Amino acid sequence: xxxxxxxxxxxxxxxxxxxxxxxxxxxxxxxxxxxxxxxxxxxxxxxxxxxxxxxxxxxxxxxxxxxxxxxxxxxxxxxxxxxxxxxxxxxxxxxxxxxxxxxxxxxxxxxxxxxxxxxxxxxxxxxxxxxxxxxxxxxxxxxxxxxxxxxxxxxxxxxxxxxxxxxxxxxxxxxxxxxxxxxxxxxxxxxxxxxxxxxxxxxxxxxxx
Amino acid sequence: xxxxxxxxxxxxxxxxxxxxxxxxxxxxxxxxxxxxxxxxxxxxxxxxxxxxxxxxxxxxxxxxxxxxxxxxxxxxxxxxxxxxxxxxxxxxxxxxxxxxxxxxxxxxxxxxxxxxxxxxxxxxxxxxxxxxxxxxxxxxxxxxxxxxxxxxxxxxxxxxxxxxxxxxxxxxxxxxxxxxxxxxxxxxxxxxxxxxxxxxxxxxxxxxx
DNA sequence: ACTAACTTGTGAAGAAATTCACAAGCCGCA
DNA sequence: TGCGGCTTGTGAATTTCTTCACAAGTTAGT
Numbered sequence: 001x002x003x004x005x006x007x008x009x010x011x012x013x014x015x016x017x018x019x020x021x022x023x024x025x026x027x028x029x030x031x032x033x034x035x036x037x038x039x040x041x042x043x044x045x046x047x048x049x050x051x052x053x054x055x056x057x058x059x060x061x062x063x064x065x066x067x068x069x070x071x072x073x074x075x076x077x078x079x080x081x082x083x084x085x086x087x088x089x090x091x092x093x094x095x096x097x098x099x100x101x102x103x104x105x106x107x108x109x110x111x112x113x114x115x116x117x118x119x120x121x122x123x124x125x126x127x128x129x130x131x132x133x134x135x136x137x138x139x140x141x142x143x144x145x146x147x148x149x150x151x152x153x154x155x156x157x158x159x160x161x162x163x164x165x166x167x168x169x170x171x172x173x174x175x176x177x178x179x180x181x182x183x184x185x186x187x188x189x190x191x192x193x194x195x196x197x198x199x200x201x202x203x204x205x206x207x208x209x
Numbered sequence: 210x211x212x213x214x215x216x217x218x219x220x221x222x223x224x225x226x227x228x229x230x231x232x233x234x235x236x237x238x239x240x241x242x243x244x245x246x247x248x249x250x251x252x253x254x255x256x257x258x259x260x261x262x263x264x265x266x267x268x269x270x271x272x273x274x275x276x277x278x279x280x281x282x283x284x285x286x287x288x289x290x291x292x293x294x295x296x297x298x299x300x301x302x303x304x305x306x307x308x309x310x311x312x313x314x315x316x317x318x319x320x321x322x323x324x325x326x327x328x329x330x331x332x333x334x335x336x337x338x339x340x341x342x343x344x345x346x347x348x349x350x351x352x353x354x355x356x357x358x359x360x361x362x363x364x365x366x367x368x369x370x371x372x373x374x375x376x377x378x379x380x381x382x383x384x385x386x387x388x389x390x391x392x393x394x395x396x397x398x399x400x401x402x403x404x405x406x407x408x409x410x411x412x413x414x415x416x417x418x
Numbered sequence: 419a420c421t422a423a424c425t426t427g428t429g430a431a432g433a434a435a436t437t438c439a440c441a442a443g444c445c446g447c448a
Numbered sequence: 449t450g451c452g453g454c455t456t457g458t459g460a461a462t463t464t465c466t467t468c469a470c471a472a473g474t475t476a477g478t
Contacts, residue, residue: 004414006407009406009407009410010403010407012410013403013406013407014385014403016406017362017385017386038386038387039387040387075410075413075414076406076409076410076413077409077410077412077413077414078406078409082405082408082409082412084405091304091307091308091309091310092304092308092310094304095300095301095303095304095307095308096401098300098304099300099301099304099401100300101300101301101401101402102401102402102405104402105402105405105406106409107402107405107409145412146405146408146409146412153226169412169415170408170409170411170412171408172401172404172405172408176223176226177226177247178247178248178249184415186407186408186411186412188404188407188408190399190401190404192305192310192311192381192399193310193311193313193314193316194219194222194223195381195397195399196291196293196311196314196316196355196381197218197222197225197285197287197314198215198218198219198222198397199291199355199379199380199381199395199397200285200286200287200291200315200316200355200379201218201221201284201285201286202379202395203286203291203354203355203378203379203395204284204285204286205213205284205286206378206393
């Protein structure tokens with residue numbers, strides 16, 4: 001399969017959301033134009049995005065909402081549950097552990113780790129914070145596929161090494177630092193301070209026309 | 210000024226982080242190659258990114274760490290403090306209010322709003338949750354420039370309209386939905402469930418070569 | 419002053435992503 | 449069956465972003 005752009009996947013994920021809303025409202029078909037309007041893109045973009053994976057629509061009619069959403073779920077790998085562990089029980093880690101939005105979309109948080117002795121043993125939303133050293137052995141029982149790294153930037157690489165050793169192949173990192181990982185491991189960086197700086201830039205350099 | 214790509218700004222923000230680390234370690238110069246290595250990009254990319262704003266380096270030598278970081282701060286508009294209000298005191302909103310990372314980078318959270326009567330009046334990290342209706346009048350006193358929208362998707366657009374009316378021109382939204390705003394308003398969407406779905410896709414469609 | 423070793427800044431080339439534009443197909447109706 | 453209205457799927461054109469490659473400039477050493 002030809003390599004699919006990141007931006008395409010992001011949009012598919014967005015389309016899926018809209019389809020689910022349409023599904024909930026009982027609508028049965030939708031056109032690329034309607035999907036595009038919701039997602040802030042163009043109908044050609046929607047069709048191109050979908051075309052990488054097949055032809056799901058009917059000319060003259062549009063897409064069947066249940067069918068397309070089921071196809072997208074399949075493409076995105078959302079027909080199964082994914083187990084997620086969180087490393088770092090600080091503000092971000094704890095907030096993520098408590099956030100319901102993940103479970104709703106099939107990402108179940110199965111464990112949270114920290115290396116601060118004062119935090120270990122405490123509970124966050126029903127999960128006991130575990131010692132980071134336990135991760136390699138715990139992994140057998142939890143069998144998680146995804147790790148969220150929410151540790152200070154200085155510890156991020158070591159943490160990444162650890163989870164990679166534990167067999168995890170997907171990382172979402174909140175540390176503003178490139179992680180060096182084997183090729184088969186996928187890393188997504190999320191950094192809200194960076195997003196805010198983007199807004200700061202926009203506010204500062206707004207066209208003064 | 211020619212339009213600057215979003216990805217460029219994101220990288221500048223990242224470079225600035227590395228520069229600050231270098232600064233803290235007392236290093237005085239850095240080459241585009243070193244910056245690139247940290248950021249997971251190429252030296253040509255670094256130089257091109259910087260070239261949109263001027264020539265900050267010395268051929269043969271590299272960049273002065275203090276000078277470049279000061280330049281970047283200026284470009285990104287980080288020489289001043291920005292006031293941020295948070296709309297929505299749910300899990301995400303509350304977590305953001307408590308998170309120190311923003312204040313450290315010059316984004317001061319000045320107010321948090323919700324429309325749930327049970328939440329109004331409660332405290333989050335020293336801030337009292339205020340009624341959403343108060344936003345238009347409060348604005349005078351707070352004079353915030355940036356709004357973080359952390360409300361359910363169904364309320365996102367109405368919330369956006371409200372903050373735009375209040376004169377805010379920069380929005381960071383956690384709702385997976387396109388917000389329709391006047392041209393002069395900048396919106397950044399952040400959605401962690403979407404990021405996780407990107408990982409799900411990667412795990413599912415990993416090359417089986 | 420000259421050379422060797424570096425590194426920047428930048429047009430030009432190349433790659434990637436987006437948009438255009440239209441043939442092909444579907445539906446409903448007469 | 450044929451026609452009109454609509455929407456998809458997709459090569460081609462276009463725009464945007466990244467990488468290449470090298471002249472120009474800097475420093476250090478002799």
